[in-house]
Amino acid sequence: MRPLKLTLSAFGPYADKTVLDLQALGDRGLYLITGDTGAGKTMIFDAICYALYGLPSGRDRNIGGKKDNGEQFRSQYAKDETETFVELEFECRGQCYTVRRVPGYRRPNSKSKTKPSVKATLTMPDGEV
Numbered sequence: 001m002r003p004l005k006l007t008l009s010a011f012g013p014y015a016d017k018t019v020l021d022l023q024a025l026g027d028r029g030l031y032l033i034t035g036d037t038g039a040g041k042t043m044i045f046d047a048i049c050y051a052l053y054g055l056p057s058g059r060d061r062n063i064g065g066k067k068d069n070g071e072q073f074r075s076q077y078a079k080d081e082t083e084t085f086v087e088l089e090f091e092c093r094g095q096c097y098t099v100r101r102v103p104g105y106r107r108p109n110s111k112s113k114t115k116p117s118v119k120a121t122l123t124m125p126d127g128e129v
Contacts, residue, residue, distance in 0.1 A: 002029070
C-alpha cells in the first residue's frame with residue numbers, strides 16, 4: 001500500500017482543508033516528516049490510520065484530553081461551518097482506492113442533542129462506492 005494523497009479538514013491542528021500530495025515525494029518508500037513540536041506531524045499518521053482503521057495511530061492516544069475517537073479529531077481552531085473529515089487516496093497492487101471518513105462530532109452551536117454518526121466510504125478502482 002502506498003499513500004498518494006491525504007486530505008484533512010478541521011482535523012487536529014489543521015483548521016482548514018489541507019491537502020498533502022504524497023506522490024510528490026516519489027515512490028522510494030522512505031520519507032522524513034519534520035517540524036516543530038506541535039506542528040501536526042503525528043496527526044498526519046493519525047489521519048492515515050483513522051482513514052484506514054477508524055482509530056488514531058497510537059493505542060493510547062488521547063488527543064486534546066478527549067477519549068471519544070470521533071470528537072477528539074475535531075480541530076479546536078476550525079470555523080463552525082467547516083466539516084471535519086479525512087480522505088486518503090492510496091495505491092494497492094497497482095489499483096487506486098479512496099477512503100473518506102467523517103468522525104462523529106457535535107457541530108459547535110448546534111441545537112441538536114444527538115451526535116452525528118461516524119461515516120466511512122471506500123471508493124474502489126472502478127468507481128464503485
